[in-house]
Amino acid sequence: xxxxxxxxxxxxxxxxxxxxxxxxxxxxxxxxxxxxxxxxxxxxxxxxxxxxxxxxxxxxxxxxxxxxxxxxxxxxxxxxxxxxxxxxxxxxxxxxxxxxxxxxxxxxxxxxxxxxxxxxxxxxxxxxxxxxxxxxxxxxxxxxxxxxxxxxxxxxxxxxxxxxxxxxxxxxxxxxxxxxxxxxxxxxxxxxxxxxxxxxxxxxxxxxxxxxxxxxxxxxxxxxxxxx
Amino acid sequence: xxxxxxxxxxxxxxxxxxxxxxxxxxxxxxxxxxxxxxxxxxxxxxxxxxxxxxxxxxxxxxxxxxxxxxxxxxxxxxxxxxxxxxxxxxxxxxxxxxxxxxxxxxxxxxxxxxxxxxxxxxxxxxxxxxxxxxxxxxxxxxxxxxxxxxxxxxxxxxxxxxxxxxxxxxxxxxxxxxxxxxxxxxxxxxxxxxxxxxxxxxxxxxxxxxxxxxxxxxxxxxxx
Numbered sequence: 001x002x003x004x005x006x007x008x009x010x011x012x013x014x015x016x017x018x019x020x021x022x023x024x025x026x027x028x029x030x031x032x033x034x035x036x037x038x039x040x041x042x043x044x045x046x047x048x049x050x051x052x053x054x055x056x057x058x059x060x061x062x063x064x065x066x067x068x069x070x071x072x073x074x075x076x077x078x079x080x081x082x083x084x085x086x087x088x089x090x091x092x093x094x095x096x097x098x099x100x101x102x103x104x105x106x107x108x109x110x111x112x113x114x115x116x117x118x119x120x121x122x123x124x125x126x127x128x129x130x131x132x133x134x135x136x137x138x139x140x141x142x143x144x145x146x147x148x149x150x151x152x153x154x155x156x157x158x159x160x161x162x163x164x165x166x167x168x169x170x171x172x173x174x175x176x177x178x179x180x181x182x183x184x185x186x187x188x189x190x191x192x193x194x195x196x197x198x199x200x201x202x203x204x205x206x207x208x209x210x211x212x213x214x215x216x217x218x219x220x221x222x223x224x225x226x227x228x
Numbered sequence: 229x230x231x232x233x234x235x236x237x238x239x240x241x242x243x244x245x246x247x248x249x250x251x252x253x254x255x256x257x258x259x260x261x262x263x264x265x266x267x268x269x270x271x272x273x274x275x276x277x278x279x280x281x282x283x284x285x286x287x288x289x290x291x292x293x294x295x296x297x298x299x300x301x302x303x304x305x306x307x308x309x310x311x312x313x314x315x316x317x318x319x320x321x322x323x324x325x326x327x328x329x330x331x332x333x334x335x336x337x338x339x340x341x342x343x344x345x346x347x348x349x350x351x352x353x354x355x356x357x358x359x360x361x362x363x364x365x366x367x368x369x370x371x372x373x374x375x376x377x378x379x380x381x382x383x384x385x386x387x388x389x390x391x392x393x394x395x396x397x398x399x400x401x402x403x404x405x406x407x408x409x410x411x412x413x414x415x416x417x418x419x420x421x422x423x424x425x426x427x428x429x430x431x432x433x434x435x436x437x438x439x440x441x442x443x444x445x446x447x448x449x450x451x452x
Contacts, residue, residue: 070327077320090307094295
């Protein structure tokens, strides 16, 4: 199992950071974790990610890899087993990549705008966009893996790992942005997926408390309003 | 080696750099395909059914199954047809670098070019030259100059395919809208790379001529 030294630079509430934790923990890879102070970034982070100075960064045998989905792809290549995340079939692989990418383009973007909205108009638009994006995920789950809990079927795959971190932010989106997640009658697949993800031990290991995240979302919002 | 009965269709739009990437990958690998140009002002039923989420081009339809998003499509092409002109590096870390710099290009350079066009050339980006220089640095690190001008050395690799459309788009924007990219002195290897792209037989077919792109850009300026 050991394939050299593995270190993760991240921040406790970062959805992107959580993807890396989830991938490593699902595969049982041991790693050193370093919590970064985003207002006082470590020299190590600045050297490991000179382009963006952002987390997460994976440092494997001294070599840094940046950008969460690229990191997860890398982890899956270096440690394919156990728990392969990318399907072997090229088409299924492309589908998994598509929904992971959708998470960045549509879910994260809308959620981020929701929290940082300074006008009611901005908040409403972001809320609608977030609702649309999550509805698409509910539909996709029904099409890609009908009657199964995950995008990956019975176990989490690349798309599940990419999207799972949003779950612990829903409370924050509600508290700060007034976003109310439609219930299981409307979105049965999404709710089934959320329940299934939350039951995975490896996911529970590094997922922060939703209340703590909601408090943090409040902090982000205050800063956004303050600087507007 | 041409592949015949693979049932490959590309929903394309000739000026789209994302569409060009996929076309280039198909041509590099000699994959026979049907190219169906799309009218983006009046989207076809096929496009809307093939890409219901984003409703965009390019879309690759292989044996009836659609794949969207250019980087994902090129990954798919490389995986299904690995033999000819392999694009992604074998080494996992190097693969991560190719993906990182593709993502950098999209976030920083492609995004700015888009804003530049939409603002009729008004959008300013003090970081643009710096971003070009960072890409030049990446080429120095990842591309062996002795082997050839590309990130892949003598032959085009994934990152070269992702960047190739800039070889025609940047000159078009320069000449029609006054875009100021990095000079040859500032980015000698990138200039050499783009020169090699425009000379490459597959790219000559996959990429539109700069003059045609200039006309397209000019026409859109006038109509605003």
